[in-house]
Amino acid sequence: METSLLFTPITIGKMELKNRIVVPAMHLNYCPTGEVTDDLVEFYRVRARGGAGLIIVGGCGIDKVGNTLGMIQLDEDRFIPGLKKLVDAVHNEGAKIIPQLYQAGNYASSFITGHQPVAPSPIPSRLTKEVPHELTKDEIKEMVQRFADAAGRAQEAGFDGVEILAGTGYLISEFLSPVTNKRTDEYGGELENRLRFALEIVKAIREKVGPDFTFIARIAGNDFVPGGHTNKEAKLVAKALVEAGVDAINVTGGWHETVVPQITMNVPAGTFRYLARGIKEVVDVPVFASNRINNPELAEDILSSGDGDLVCIGRGILADPFFPLKAEGKIDEPIRPCVACNQGCLDHVFKGLPVECLVNAKAGREAKLGVSEFAAGVNNVAEKESAATSEEKVAEKILVVGAGVAGLEFARVASKAGHQVTIWEKSPELGGQLNLAATPPGRQDFHGFTKYLVQSCEKQGVKILTEREGGLANIQEAVNKEGYTQVVIATGADPMCPPFPLEDGATLTQAWDVLAGLETENNVVIVGGGSVGVETAIYLASQGTIDGEVLKFLLVNQAEDQEMLTKLLFRGRKQVSIVEMDKGVGRDLGPSTRWSMLADLKRYGVKIHTHTKVKEVRKDGVLAEGPEGEVMIKGDTVVCAIGSQANQELYNELKDKLPSQVKLQIIGDATKPAKVLDAVKAAYDAAHKLG
Numbered sequence: 001m002e003t004s005l006l007f008t009p010i011t012i013g014k015m016e017l018k019n020r021i022v023v024p025a026m027h028l029n030y031c032p033t034g035e036v037t038d039d040l041v042e043f044y045r046v047r048a049r050g051g052a053g054l055i056i057v058g059g060c061g062i063d064k065v066g067n068t069l070g071m072i073q074l075d076e077d078r079f080i081p082g083l084k085k086l087v088d089a090v091h092n093e094g095a096k097i098i099p100q101l102y103q104a105g106n107y108a109s110s111f112i113t114g115h116q117p118v119a120p121s122p123i124p125s126r127l128t129k130e131v132p133h134e135l136t137k138d139e140i141k142e143m144v145q146r147f148a149d150a151a152g153r154a155q156e157a158g159f160d161g162v163e164i165l166a167g168t169g170y171l172i173s174e175f176l177s178p179v180t181n182k183r184t185d186e187y188g189g190e191l192e193n194r195l196r197f198a199l200e201i202v203k204a205i206r207e208k209v210g211p212d213f214t215f216i217a218r219i220a221g222n223d224f225v226p227g228g229h230t231n232k233e234a235k236l237v238a239k240a241l242v243e244a245g246v247d248a249i250n251v252t253g254g255w256h257e258t259v260v261p262q263i264t265m266n267v268p269a270g271t272f273r274y275l276a277r278g279i280k281e282v283v284d285v286p287v288f289a290s291n292r293i294n295n296p297e298l299a300e301d302i303l304s305s306g307d308g309d310l311v312c313i314g315r316g317i318l319a320d321p322f323f324p325l326k327a328e329g330k331i332d333e334p335i336r337p338c339v340a341c342n343q344g345c346l347d348h349v350f351k352g353l354p355v356e357c358l359v360n361a362k363a364g365r366e367a368k369l370g371v372s373e374f375a376a377g378v379n380n381v382a383e384k385e386s387a388a389t390s391e392e393k394v395a396e397k398i399l400v401v402g403a404g405v406a407g408l409e410f411a412r413v414a415s416k417a418g419h420q421v422t423i424w425e426k427s428p429e430l431g432g433q434l435n436l437a438a439t440p441p442g443r444q445d446f447h448g449f450t451k452y453l454v455q456s457c458e459k460q461g462v463k464i465l466t467e468r469e470g471g472l473a474n475i476q477e478a479v480n481k482e483g484y485t486q487v488v489i490a491t492g493a494d495p496m497c498p499p500f501p502l503e504d505g506a507t508l509t510q511a512w513d514v515l516a517g518l519e520t521e522n523n524v525v526i527v528g529g530g531s532v533g534v535e536t537a538i539y540l541a542s543q544g545t546i547d548g549e550v551l552k553f554l555l556v557n558q559a560e561d562q563e564m565l566t567k568l569l570f571r572g573r574k575q576v577s578i579v580e581m582d583k584g585v586g587r588d589l590g591p592s593t594r595w596s597m598l599a600d601l602k603r604y605g606v607k608i609h610t611h612t613k614v615k616e617v618r619k620d621g622v623l624a625e626g627p628e629g630e631v632m633i634k635g636d637t638v639v640c641a642i643g644s645q646a647n648q649e650l651y652n653e654l655k656d657k658l659p660s661q662v663k664l665q666i667i668g669d670a671t672k673p674a675k676v677l678d679a680v681k682a683a684y685d686a687a688h689k690l691g
Contacts, residue, residue, distance in 0.1 A: 005303040006296060007328050010053075010310065012286050013214035013247035015096055015160050017053035017310075020303060021324045022288055024250070024312040025058035025100035025163070025218075027071060028355045029348065030364065034061065034073030036082030039354070041089050042366035047317055048093035051324030054310075055095050056163055056216075056250075057086070059102025062150040063143075065115040066103035066171060069352055074099060074150040083157035091158070098161040098214065099154050101147055105171030106132040106180065107256065118143075120175045120197070121182040126257040140187065140197060143171075148204035151213075161214025164201060166241070168220055169255035172198050176237060179227045191233065195240050202244040216248045216288075217241045221275025224254030224262075231278040238279045250288040250312065251276040261596045263291055263315070265340040266442025270298050277307040288312050294338050294445075296327035315345060319359045334455045336360060337448040343677045347590035358677040359449050361409070361684030369688065395419050396690060399484045401470045401650065404432025405676055406668025406683040407490030408453035413687035415460040422482070423457070424468040430454050432492050433669070434676065436515040440539040441600075472653050479662055486663040489651040490683070493644035493669035498527070503618040511536040511641035522574045525622050525635030527614050529580030531589050533641035534597055537576050541604035544572030570603045577607040577633055579614055579624055609633060644673045 007019045023044075030039040044055055060074040061067040073079050083099075090097040106125040108117040117125065118139070119132035135143065151162045166172040174180040175197040181188050187196050198217075205215060219237055223229045229237070238249045253262040253272045261267050269292045276289035289308030293299050299311040317323050320336035327335065336359050344356035344363070357363035396419045400407045403425035411421045429435060431450035438446035457464060475487060495510045502508060511532050514520060524540055526533050546554075546568045554560050560568070578585055578601075585601070585608055586594045601608065612626040621635040651666045658664055667686050668679045 004300070006300050006311075010286060012216070013161065014212045015214040017096055018094065019051070019053040019324065020310040021052050021054075021299070022310050022312045023047055023052045023055045023317050024290060024314045025056045025165070026314050026318065026345070026355070027059065027068065027349050028364070029070030029352065030354055031072050032070055034067070034071065035079060036072060036086050038367040039364060040072070041086050043364060044086060044097070045089040045093060046366050047321045048090040048095035048097075050317065050321035051328065051330070052095050052317060053324075055090055055097045056100050057097065058100030058163070059165055060099040060150065060154075062101050062103050062146045064113060065118055066105060066108045067113050068102075068104055068108065069112045070354070071102065072099070074101065074153050075146065077153065080153055080157045083154070083159070087158040096160040098159050098163055098216065100163045100165050100218065101150050102165050103143070103147075103171040105169070105174045106130070107170060119171065119180060120187060121180060123180055123182065137185065137187075144197070144200045144204050147201045148208040151205040152208045155209045155213055161216065161247075162205065162209070163216040163218055163250060164205070166198055166217050166219050166237075167252055169223075169257065172201065173220060173223070173255070177223060177225070177228050179223075179225055191236060195237065198237075199240060199244045202241060202246060206245045214248075215246050216250055217246045218250035218252060220254055221251040221272065221279060222254060224258035224260040228255070231275055234275070235278055235282045239282045242283045242285050246285070248286040248288065249279050249283060250290065251279050251308075252290045252312075259599070263340060263346075264342065264593055264596050265445050266596060267292050267340070269294050270302065273302050273307045276302075280306065280308065286310060292340065294340070295335070296323075315340065318345060318355070318357050318363055333459065334452050336452050337445070339445040339449050341446075341590075341676070342592040343590055343675060346592040350591045356677065356681070358680060359452070361681040396485045397483055398422070398486045398488060399424065399475070399478060399482070400488045400490055401475070402432070402490035402492055402668070402670070403430040403464065403466070404490060404492045404668060405434050405449070405453070406492070406670075406679045407432075407488070408450075408457060409680050409683040410488055410490065410667055410687045411462045412453055412456045412460065413684050414690055415457065415462045417687070417690060419690060420461075421457075422463040423465065424470060425464070425466045426469050428466050430464065430466065433512075436512055437535070437676070439515040440535040441542045443535065470650050472657055475654060476657065479658060484662060486665070487654065487658060488686075489654070489664070489666040489670055490668045491647045491650050491670045493673045494647050495640065496643045496645050498617070498640050498642060500614045501616050503616060506617045506619045506638070508617055509637055509639050511639050514639055515539060520574070520639065521636030523634060523636045524574055524576050524639060525633050525637070526576065526578045526639045526641055527617075527622060528641035528643070529578045529582070529585030529608070529610070530641065530643065531586060533578055533580070534586045534589065534601065536639060536641055537578050537606045538597065538600050538604060540574050541576045541606050542572055543574055545569055571605060576604070577609065577635065579609045579612050579622060579633060581611070581613045583610055585610065644669070646670050646672055
């Protein structure tokens, strides 16, 4: 990729960066005791090796009261040696590194910390429902000093600067916001007073670390909380912070409790760049743009258009540590794309699990699997995926049956390790269920992962044959003729058959067929409210609604009022109902995504019947038993979305039917239906074991 700005050096304060790519602070849950671990060091070592200019780690707790499980701690000197190890690892790979100083405020949980959370005012947290302790003025002074002391430890550990987290609903932003700050003393009331806590922190840190230590503030460009700050107030905050001594402003989106999605898949890439542009209008220091910046072209456009001076690429570099070098053309391989699914990152954080990545099975396991290697500045250098080289083990000749996500990932990793791989796929398309997952509105990023897998396989010489049937005879013939030493079954799963009776003349359509393009009538009943049922409902209910281009035209020309525009956006030509026997729908969706998809169901007018069990499928709908007794739910098309079952037919057929020297194994959903993250990880591990 030819760029003019992305790989241009920039100076922040006294810190010189080789490019404009920033890895922002991400909660990884790799440090259960607050100590830096090998998992954390190797995770960031490979991302520094991948070419990022600046890495921000954190949050880093400045005390025990506002800590979050699994985060790095900076509140005691005993943490400094581990931090030095992390800093040295990143510096040795040519990147700069700073910690993000963190105090969760009323987002903290006493269940985790053992302490009552603290905040400017005793307003119950919308996340934890706990009532925080209102900080006294003396306690505020102590808190300010904790920030300064943590910054001093960061400087002693060799970091290149510090960042304070003054946004997204944590302690500093709670002081800034009139929603959470109801104080009547000098720390509350008008914005000038609400800014006091933040400015005292800036002053104390500057006094602690001196004028030459780089100092960044991360703020919300808009809280997206009713009564909170908009970009107008954020400009005032940014300007005050810079005047107090901050060297750069890192602009992100809203608070955690906002109802405006920030980083889920349905957020168009680069949506919130305008927030950074607003801040740039009032400050004369570098400004970082953040959120859903997932490809080099978008990053370059943000810089060239003046919306930001640097770009934060977090999950994109979680997905592909070598994003920068690939974008710069120093590694001639496709970039592995973040699909914003949140399955391995945010959803894991919410569950207290270490962060992983759906598209990158190595993420978080670098210490165990080995840090990938490359030769900087040399084109056509492939990232190594296996700890063992092809010279250490005899290369296998492998036949993979099935080109879904598991089959493609296995082929990618095995071929990169030096094995010769052929894939058979019975359908004309590659990607399997990933194509279905990409069908509903706002889910199209899944296509990017399929494209990456196919491109990587083709580049590495994997032979891919579509419309090629498996079967015992065909595989036996291929093994004898081609000399395959291993056969890998990746035939995926099939939709489950319904357990309920059908009235004579009634038909039942599978959700997979609908997502694949099968037409339905306009009145649709979906049986099953899991993720597939929800996605199918949104897909159908959106048909016939206006798109963004039409909406823009109508808005620009003031052709319709807000009520009509909303109707055109969310009322299509189909009436959709979901019947679910459990107490809620979408319960297998990740917590970071479920709430927004449930909101979509409501917006699209999808009718939801929970605690309702289907008794019979009829020609005009379904007869069901609900909380109030028997009910007839009308529908011209009935769609089944009750789950899937492993397709092991071919595997069972091949058992003991291949030559003894030929290894047979089964991977992916053909083993057991699971989330895409689990299928990719299992496929990676199976191929990695080959060496």
